[in-house]
Amino acid sequence: MPSMPALLGLLALLSLAGCAGSGPYQALQVASGLSSQLVCIDTLQSGLPLARSLQQRVLSPGAMHLVGPVLDVQVDVAQRRVRSSLAGLLVSQATLRDGMGCLLQWPGDPAPHTPGLPPLADGQLPDLPSIAGPAVVAPATPALRQALARGFDEGGARPPALNTLAVVVLQHGRVLGEQYAPGVGPATPLLGFSMSKSLTHALAGMLVQQGRLQPDAALPFKAWQTPGDARASITLAQLMRQTSGLALRQDNSGTDPNSRMLFIEHDKAGWALQQPLHKPPGQAWAYTDGHFVLAGRLLRDAAGDSPQALRDLAQRALLGPLGMQGTTLTLDATGTPQAASMFVAPARDWARLGQLYLNDGLAGGRRLLPAGWAHRAATPTLDTGYGEGWWTNARGGERMAAWDLPWGLASAPRDAFFARGFMGQYTVVVPSRGVVIVRMGISSLRGDAIEAVNQLVGEVLAALPE
Known part of the structure; x- marks a missing residue:
């Protein structure tokens, strides 16, 4: 039961907000919806304790701690459901569905496109050679053991801020060492946040390889086909390079358009399609999840315009x-992949994705992605350190002015490129060393813990044979 001052404060804020859609009201809606979806993933998919999910995942970022006194989150394991509310108001719900991940819903939302997907057919053997056996792989050398241990070392911080969950190190396609937090292991699916964008790039490459998509062709969205609509020239490559020019501002404040799209809107891609241009396509870089929400709709349509068609194709071809085998492509209520931030996979699966890019799209001699697709991912966009769905290391530790954070990893070679997700999710590919490093956690350190991860990557590379 929330305290009376906290309850009165929330009610006053709702009163000031006046109506749904205004800034403070939207921020409170986002807080409820975010809580439901992230706790659903953490507790029902990853098996993490509710207290850990609330304290580290939900209440630590930004101003979320302000709603702590009035936030109520209930987990129903039997019904595979999480409900969140703020002082009994703004009730949201997330439900874990078979093969589709956690679906966030609000009262009055239309019924989902499908409640779940049938189990995948058994018997498909991987083309990529096994990276490890089922047991945790002990670090191959004392130096690597020390490097991994330091990746979990909080340095006495209380409360802990690094909160590393998993580190996996591959070289030449085999795990040389890995370490996990208590309760986490090689098969534990973990939220990738924006590493989902890099997996989306692979899914797009799969469809390009099959001739179903052309990355540099104008997008066929019907909403943009009115004569004179400049959005009709936007390409898939511009979405994945974050240069569409669409007005999809993201600052993660809860009041921004991107937050509304992710945690309030029923049809996320449909909402993004309605947004106007802010700048001409291809001329400016602006990071936003909205680009990959639209890419997710394009993937669904190209695969057969149904969630099952996309899931089955992704399983067969990627x-x-x-x-x-532990990866879930989380879908929204329309059956569209939440391709910007909600894919869930074990650390080893993220490492397998990195190995595919290290191999330029080949797995066991079979081409899954077009030749040069990894080169596209690692080629910088305009004057940034961002590539196509992946971050590049072309600018190393040089700091970006807008965020006052490093573009890349100063401790890694310049040929490295990496998937990067909120709260410290990284899949680092180092072609010159034949290395893939995956780090996953629930970090509250600024900038997705990039400076701590930079240190980890440097120490791991120093511990590996050339």
């Missing part, structure tokens, strides 16, 4: 051949 996930299955890689051995990514």
